[in-house]
Amino acid sequence: MENLVIAGFKLGIIAGGQLGKLLALAASNWDIKTYVLDADEHCPATDVCTKHIRGSHLDFETVYQFGKQVDLLTFEIENVNIEALRKLKAEGKRIVPNPEILAVIQDKGLQKEFYEQHQIPTAPFRFFANKAEIISAINEKQLEFPFVQKSRTGGYDGRGVAVINNAADLPLLLEGPSLVETQVHIARELSVIVARNQRGQVKSFPVVDMVFNPDANLVEKLVCPADIPKATENEAIMLAEKLISDLNMSGLLAVEFFLDTNGKLWVNESAPRPHNSGHHTIESIITSQYEQMLRAIFNFPLGSTTIKLPSVMINLLGEPGFEGPVHYEGLTESLAIEGVKVHLYGKRITRPYRKMGHITVLATTADEASKKADQVKHILKVKA
Numbered sequence: 110m111e112n113l114v115i116a117g118f119k120l121g122i123i124a125g126g127q128l129g130k131l132l133a134l135a136a137s138n139w140d141i142k143t144y145v146l147d148a149d150e151h152c153p154a155t156d157v158c159t160k161h162i163r164g165s166h167l168d169f170e171t172v173y174q175f176g177k178q179v180d181l182l183t184f185e186i187e188n189v190n191i192e193a194l195r196k197l198k199a200e201g202k203r204i205v206p207n208p209e210i211l212a213v214i215q216d217k218g219l220q221k222e223f224y225e226q227h228q229i230p231t232a233p234f235r236f237f238a239n240k241a242e243i244i245s246a247i248n249e250k251q252l253e254f255p256f257v258q259k260s261r262t263g264g265y266d267g268r269g270v271a272v273i274n275n276a277a278d279l280p281l282l283l284e285g286p287s288l289v290e291t292q293v294h295i296a297r298e299l300s301v302i303v304a305r306n307q308r309g310q311v312k313s314f315p316v317v318d319m320v321f322n323p324d325a326n327l328v329e330k331l332v333c334p335a336d337i338p339k340a341t342e343n344e345a346i347m348l349a350e351k352l353i354s355d356l357n358m359s360g361l362l363a364v365e366f367f368l369d370t371n372g373k374l375w376v377n378e379s380a381p382r383p384h385n386s387g388h389h390t391i392e393s394i395i396t397s398q399y400e401q402m403l404r405a406i407f408n409f410p411l412g413s414t415t416i417k418l419p420s421v422m423i424n425l426l427g428e429p430g431f432e433g434p435v436h437y438e439g440l441t442e443s444l445a446i447e448g449v450k451v452h453l454y455g456k457r458i459t460r461p462y463r464k465m466g467h468i469t470v471l472a473t474t475a476d477e478a479s480k481k482a483d484q485v486k487h488i489l490k491v492k493a
């Protein structure tokens with residue numbers, strides 16, 4: 110692969126959000142030219158990539174023409190026109206990860222079936238063609254409260270998920286094909302990011318603890334390393350490594366887990382791309398998730414995932430009640446706190462709960478990092 114990297118190699122990245130921006134920055138360390146496809150002229154990656162091509166990742170012709178311009182194609186989102194990727198691949202284009210893996214993951218139903226077929230523990234589920242089928246299953250006493258309904262395709266950041274505790278929640282039911290799964294009594298939500306290259310080398314990042322904001326249904330705080338028993342940590346890593354190997358996948362896979370109140374792990378979902386739960390790796394781990402992804406897709410040896418310092422990551426979300434051109438409040442006071450690292454994504458417009466940046470706080474213990482992160486959360490505000 111060495112010659113690929115030094116010869117003005119063109120890496121195509123589908124979508125230029127914060128993940129695409131951070132991936133393009135890592136690629137530039139290796140002098141890889143990054144071509145980014147994104148419909149938004151002000152997308153975060155636009156200022157750091159080699160070339161920004163404006164267009165929709167959902168449009169067949171746009172994705173196809175974009176792919177033809179680059180030497181290797183990858184993606185930082187799941188919602189991509191698969192048919193275009195399939196055609197490019199059939200014509201010999203290198204696409205990593207394999208689009209067929211994306212096809213499984215794009216459909217939460219196929220994803221859940223894959224877990225079931227490969228003995229990966231996941232909450233029991235059933236498929237429904239539409240809302241009316243769910244209501245008749247309830248009326249016929251074939252489905253009991255509580256349950257969690259998920260749209261098979263198109264959901265992200267909690268949109269596409271309905272938690273139905275009782276009949277009063279039924280208006281929340283989602284239209285269209287969905288799966289309904291057992292509600293897990295969640296004690297913690299954990300994430301493991303795992304990488305695999307074409308040589309079959311596999312390496313995981315340490316387990317992280319994801320703390321959710323119940324109002325926004327977004328990860329609010331991410332603690333690395335997670336304070337969990339060694340056996341749980343080993344099992345989560347074992348399951349993530351089994352999953353990426355079972356998928357026969359090259360690239361980066363983020364695996365989200367529920368740890369239930371009995372200490373059992375369930376795989377919730379996975380994403381074959383860099384992940385919000387890996388932002389802290391930039392400063393707190395020897396190899397960042399972005400560098401690891403490049404190592405994996407270029408089939409280089411994977412890098413060390415040893416922790417340099419414990420960390421807490423918080424998303425910098427648009428303050429509720431503000432929408433418009435962004436400004437940041439409290440940067441000076443935040444940067445005065447030792448160990449605070451600020452990442453602003455460069456989105457021009459803020460909206461309530463929009464991911465505008467993130468902060469990683471490094472400290473000698475995760476508790477100390479967590480206290481400092483809480484301070485920053487109070488000081489640093491994204492307003493319009």
Ligand SMILES: Nc1ncnc2c1ncn2[C@@H]1O[C@H](COP(=O)(O)OP(=O)(O)OP(=O)(O)O)[C@@H](O)[C@H]1O
Pocket residue numbers: 232257259264265266267268269270290291292293294295298321326327365377378
């Ligand atoms: N079976 C379940 N039992 C209990 N809570 C659940 C269940 N499934 C999902 N949830 C809750 O809903 C959240 C969102 O679900 P999920 O991760 O499947 O959706 P998503 O929209 O793809 O999420 P994101 O893009 O935020 O990762 C979970 O993080 C969890 O808090």
Ligand SMILES: [Mg+2]
Pocket residue numbers: 365377378
């Ligand atoms: Mg999720």
